[in-house]
Amino acid sequence: MNSKQSTARRLLGYALAYKFRIAGALLLLVVAVGAELGGPYITKTIIDRHLTTNGTSGDWSAVLGLLALYMGLLLAASVCNYSQSYLLQSTALRIIRNMRMDLMGHIHRIPLRYFDNTPIGQVVSRIANDTEAVRDLFMSFMATFVVSLIQLAGIFVALFILDARLALFCLLLPPLFAIIMAVHLKYSKVFITIMRARLSDMNAMINESITVMPIIQAFRRERKTREEFESLNVDRYVNQIKQFRVFSLSSRNIVGTIGSLVTAMVIWYFGGESLATAAFSFGVLYAFIDYLGRIFQPIIGIFDQLTNAQRAFVSADKVFAILDMEGKEVEQADDAARPEGVVRFQDVTFAYKTGENVLKGISFEARRGETVALVGHTGSGKSSIMNLLLGFYEPDQGVITIDGRDISTLSKQELRKHMGIVLQDPFLFAGDIKSNVSLYNPDITIDRVKRALAEVGAAAFVEQLPNGYDEQVVERGSTLSSGQRQLISFARALAFDPSILILDEATASIDSETEGLIQRALQVVSHGRTTLVIAHRLSTIREADQILVLHRGEIVERGNHDELMALQGRYFKMYQLQKGEKPAVGSPASATWSERSAAIVSD
Template identity: 80%
Template structure:
């Protein structure tokens, strides 16, 4: 299916407010008509009331009053149309930004695996802002200019049809100049937008990994890499400004001066011959001078328009990515939590399987641990269970139902997950546990924190449960952050609890608290644990040992130790003992 053009899609956003825009344009026509009436009134005063034969003051004052009235109408109308158009533009961009934000939540995680976060941020923040300039500045300027030019040429034909015909050559001439301007300017604007996106991505990455950059003394190298991007954007911006300077005000002003000189010569010659009045001469020059202001206005906004179209292409490219709708889950019943993998094979890249024929079953109330070296496929199993990716072969079921038949939201509604690197959001502690879920009361938050052993340190904080947490929770220790993320998972009361190396980065004392809490919260739930510390999974009902994407051993701790295989060696190494 052919996708609509960028222009049509932008027009579709504007079409939602068509009546508001049409109303603004009608008010604009009134404003332009009022503005263009001024020179004609002046011409009437000069020709009919400032001649030696007529010297009546009354009609002149009446016409001047009419002139002032037109100026007042033009002023009010211009304010009204500008306010309506710009308010509409802001509403259009608000809608577009929300559409992009909604869509990035529908896009599969594969996209984020290969896309820098800064580029996505740039699409939502910078590129939509550039599109705003199209609706706020260029659209208003273009429409105003078109209406003004139409009105000006109507007035010119009323004054002198033959000379007005010659003036009709000006718009096509300026259109040709604009086409040339757009052709060469777009090249540099596209590069500029791309470099801005790259710079945002690099800035985002640098801030996230600043401790690594400083620890490994990579500051100068990072600056050098950023300078390359910054310099490339600067060079292309200079080239674009050069084109703008040559083909906008400069050339329009030159042509305007030449045309005005020719008109003065034309009228001057006819005035000497007595064929034309001074009032017509004045009005024609006034209207002619007004032709070039709308043209300059359009030229001034061409860069914004090009930037907007380049940005719109990038925004719509994001919105064209296939995604799944975020569905409501109010009616989703709680599952028993029986998880089953049947001959599951999966690859992030085609031909490079990270899981091969994986089969196991985790029943309600059981704890299943996944162990193995880095890259063995542990996290991939969890990613498939959560529906972040789809298996290439095989079947994954919960309570006997294929998880591909669930919506992603229904699938995850009764799952809780705790990651190795816990993420805390900006907000207070009670929000970080409840995540604004209305079903989770303050008492439930406190109970969850108490169950995982976090209540004592939370209550010692200056504001207790209302203590503000900065982004990522950097003011708390890793163990404290982990305990809060445990409480978050428990507060949601999941049927299936997933612990992804959740005890790998905490101290022994905190680990002891979590282990004690887990014995309570795991009862009645299916719990899957990815563990590096084998000492934390000794009580697991089933331990799966993975190696290069395959389950090479399975059983409980005693069975695997008795087997004397890979698990036995890993356990002995962690205890610091030599395997026999």
Template identity: 60%
Template structure:
């Protein structure tokens, strides 16, 4: 397998194909995050500048044109109150000149009420109510330095202040009614509504931008996986058959279906979550530094802490995820094989044994999954949530143990807690997707392993001249495994229009000769020529363009009968399809079907008999009008009546074509021009039927055995 860094680079290369779409999505994401993170900052502004502003210094006095003309002020029962931040420089100078009639006061929130404190000139320290110390009633309120005595309906209470650990000082304060409190905030309503409107607008904008970026990233991820699947499917068709001889089909299916799906999760879930989380964290840090540099610096300690935990998570869970993916691939291979051979399993009563084998794989995957889940549970939400909760509690304890206003403003504190809560969500999101990322990396290794297998490029076969069909094998030697030849020194010629039959016991090399002729494998030694030209280095598409083959177990695709004959070939119209079916004798049963030539068949044609499938397979080969026709045990599983139909059709379709027949039923090859008898990869006899019978050799013994002769089979086939 490739190193993880190489796999990541190759995955990134797929992503870079759509770099403009990804860059646009990230730009939109940055705007969405900025709009989303503006909410706590707006809340901080509302708290500090509008809600908490009532506790700023106020000045109490009577009307003075220099102070309140055209300016802001609050009137409570004949007294005017001006907040310090409402004054212009010229008003402040006028107030200083009128200091005897204007004095500094405070409106303070103590427990559940708002109180006016105008009985002292020192307002620093911690203020609180004194229980049961005040008297309730209606008392006159007077302004210092004036003779006026306007009446204010208030409740007088006793409050205390503690300054720098000194003894408490007692003062009187007046509790404001709800209407009077509303007057204090009369100038804040419009700005607060404006900020709230901006806040709602940013939320709507953030939602729209998040939808756009999510749609763009998700659709891009689907495009990436679509392209990867197509690359994988194209490459599988280029890989030599030798690979499929040693690889379970279920594992190949798992690569295309399950492993690419896991990679899809990487691009759709992890990539989106990771990118979104990183940008969120960057935006949160920017906001924290804008709020308070000290608080932001403290939170920087989380980054290396979580990086270490993530590294430990990946290290311990990697081996479990690798086992899980391997077992899933093995299970798919077993399921594929079991379905393909289900009749055999049931005939030999192997259901329980097969189930036990599957249970072992399933149990192994379950144990690995549980071990990975324990690692995930300890290092993801639990750890992150614990750290986040402890830090939040510590922050509240620290600032709660001292004057909040002396340390930071309440608005900053609120915004910091809000951003802190948002800070841990991206971390949890990254943790949640780490398993998907690891699973995707393991799957990508397997996918790239197949993509890296040596393949042969598919070349166009348009314009390739139709060969005459002269075939020559010249001293050909071949083995599926190096050092273990299955063919040795095969030499023969087949002239145009001749029929060559290959006979011999199972494993003698008959199908291997045809596999070499079709270009599925390359010979170790010797040369194969068609019309005098070696097929070595010839385009496989050009080589097979004018070849037709009928297998012992014919395969029909899901579709109608016409499709299974023409196979998307534009040169084969409906008339040619029907003519081919007529030539092989299939029209008689097809026309009796409910939909005739449009009758749908399921995959492998299981709704048709073996003979009917074989006739359609013959028609497929004939419709392509090949120069070379290969019949690989094509009559082995056909009843005598159907065989008679095929024999009649063969006399017609073999005329002018070079035909190779691999047969066990020797009665079907009596008219062959050349019969090659193979034994253990060598041609031991050759000639036509009469010549071989006269030789009284292996062919003669095989023929007599099939006719019901009394010779000892063991002696004949030894």
């Protein structure tokens, strides 16, 4: 089965969920088409029976009766068209609602590796733009293609009722238009595919530009960014113009031309024969020309929707490509038992890219109530250890256990249920402060929220805000200072009462006063919990039970602060650099700052 057939079959699967609504709409459509096509036949009857010399002249009551029937049919067609249009359009919206929810739900099941290599804007484009394009397919297909096909079928039935010889002549038109459509689809698909790709690239670039706007402006990259965006925009424009040329040539233009020529031929040949031999009545000729003219409107409607249909199939392919990615089901973990919190890494090796190990044979243990700190230069593997513990990635070798149980045997929700995490760059959601702490968890009461904020020292500044705990926070919390955002994220982690607390450089972006508040709070909240800390500011981990010094993915030193300082190794050098102290002459740390930095990097 090729991809196009597969995509069409899967789209049909979504539609079949509402098969009864669609069947009812199509039944109404058949009634509406029949009522509309009855008009020319009534006109033919009036002409042949009441307005020609061969008909019964002057029977105006019969004429008025037929006109009333004509008006009644138009009214019935109007009501049926409204009803079927509403049913089909609302069904299309329901189908896309289901598809969008499937896509959003599946994104939460996809491994993080996908997001490492995919710009956020492209993911947003799949959920927003591509599903909208698929919606256009359902709405245009059900509202135009199906309608047009039923209209064409009804028209040809009427033509055969009028005259089979004339109808057989007109049967040459559908194959001719089908060939033209095939040529149209072949040439326009290339341009539409490029247009959708460029739109996705533009969305990704816009998202990135907004996120890093301060960097762009600080480094005067506005012009370069604009030029890069213009390149994408121009490429999309050029391909869109090419697609419009194909559309203009093969849609209304060619259909209208063929329609006019066919109508002229019918009038010239068959009309002339009718006048010469009286083989056809004036009424039949009028009705036939009326029906013939109606053939081209559905054809034009189908041509008008070909672009939308192609765009939708391209978008559907992208949507289904995400839905086809392997993911793990989001399982319920309400009954997950609270672990004691003994974390153990046993000879763990891991690589984001095959052959480029970022962790090599990592082994350590963190017991309940202990604080284990990970230190090292950027790229040494600190965050990778946390990512593995949280189940964002799977180790290539080795085993990670909690209370002796391999975490690979746990669902991700069960694994993370009793974990709390605070990141270096805290993220606050749009909403009030209390919801940012509780994340709308019904088990976390307002009293628990207030207690968590108080424990981290945030209650003082929160209660001074105009609306206190109901103070609205814009997305990312840009109206608060970095220290205030960090305190709220600490309160969020503590409100969930984790047995394992992960601090990923959580004190790197706060001032000394706020750091003191957090340090005092951590001494309380870490009691009875396993706490793992990634730290750049070594002064914040002096009281840690165990400090692991990483270098190029390996643990090169381990011990508490005093033990590591006594070694006068890598940790000693890092600590001296940050404190600005000068040890005895001859010590590696007695060199200049630049010399010491170079020595550490070269180790």
